[in-house]
Amino acid sequence: MGTYAVTGAASGMGAAVVDRLVGDGHTVIGVDIKEADVVADLSTPEGRRTAATAVLDRAGGVLDGAVLAAGLGPAPGRDRARLIAEVNYLGVVELLEAWRPALAAAERAKVVVFSSNSTTTMPMVPRRAVRALLDRDVPKALGSLRMFGKMAPSFAYGASKIAVSQWVRRQAVTREWAGAGIRLNAIAPGAILTPLLEQQLATPAEAKRINAFPVPIGGFGDPGQLAAWVVFMLSDAADFLCGSVVFVDGGSDAWFRADDWPRAVPAVRLRRYLARMRSFRAY
Template sequence: MNHIFAITGSQSGMGLAFRANLERLGHQVIGIDLPGKGAEVTADLSTKDGRNAAVAGVLALCQKPLDGVIANAGIDSEDSRFVFAINYEGVIDVLNGLRPSLAANSGARVLITSSNSMFITPGIPEQAVDHLLCGSLEEAIQIVGSKSNVCYQVSKLALVRWMRARAVEWAKEGITMNAIAPGAVRTPLLERDLIDPVKGPVIRALPKPLGEFPAANDIAGLAAFLLSEQARFIVGQVVTIDGGIEVSWREKDFPSTWQISESDWMNRMKL
């Protein structure tokens, strides 16, 4: 059966790979990207008006309820306000705007592109994450302050926590929400970063148990599965696909046990 999927950031990098793979499988894709990139819907997701335009544009092109959304658009910058606007607020506003269409479907999927950097970067300020989750953007920006080099990780961590906090509620409407956490992916952007005098040495130092980083097509295969009927019982999960970077460094602290009292557990179980 052909499905209709919307993809933000659909015209380059992983978004383009997601698009090409879904179209190869016979699905219709409504791409959302900046003007001049050839997407069906053009919008600047860093602004509220742009997000509203993205939602309206997608709905105008749908002949039936959406089958799924890949929230893929994102940037890495030291401008924390810009990063939070696109990577966090932009994703949430677009997903909330498309939620009624997704809920009208009997088994819709939402997939969020996160990053393995939230697992392997030291010193991510938890308070900034908490402020984003509470809608306190200015406070989050203030806390990041001189640590603007971690605003990307803050945005991705907050987004995953937002997703997990709502996964059950959305699942009751027939919408499963999950996230993928890629690491370094072989794209033109990575090639540019490799020749950067600051980023290049860091990327080359990353562990590669398989001998190479995954290509965008490798990530696209996982995305297609998580959007499929076979993934209907996967809810609120984060799937890391980084060729073994994260497990090379954190092989002993995951999974961890649930530190909860028996009485609290009984309350959760409603026993």
């Protein structure tokens, strides 16, 4: 049995993951802003440091895996866009960087980061906001979103999920992660019937917008189903899974971009592609 850290452990999909892991006999160190083993506010640098250190102390310096499920969605509020950027991006990458030595110590550790199908179904997300988050410049990212006014939190959400997915893809294949035996992947849910979604569906205007969104199989996903996917991605069966973003969204991503992916490497990138091939050595 292993030891796993789970952020966003107190509710929604994070709680469903905790239930599955505990039910399978694993030790889980839950992180959340309340009602968790480690109580920390991931929207602040101090909170992220507290979460990182407390988990390492409880794990004894060895983690068999981690699930980064903590996240904020769009909602009214002057500071909401900043909170989304801090929690959804920095609340993932800063914790994982702090935990990486403990994950490497387990030799075959698995990490699952919660992304979203908004990464490919949400239009007009500014690339400069994504680039700024990847550079960890939250003020610059927020500056690029001011033009959207009250819609800024929605675009902050999209930018945060694109940025964290790109971070996963970039880091997963490096010597520090793949080379250390850590399998780093992301899961991209669609509309999952969590308490947050139920609250949104209780508002007629929100319900109309949500129900109009294309989900080819119809309906909403179940948190338990997502948890089963996460547990698989943490298992030995996922040893060959590296740098993947797995969409579990009822077909929405495929509906929007059926012909966009997979796509061959463009000819204009051939020189860089060949250079990387020549420089590669198995870790």
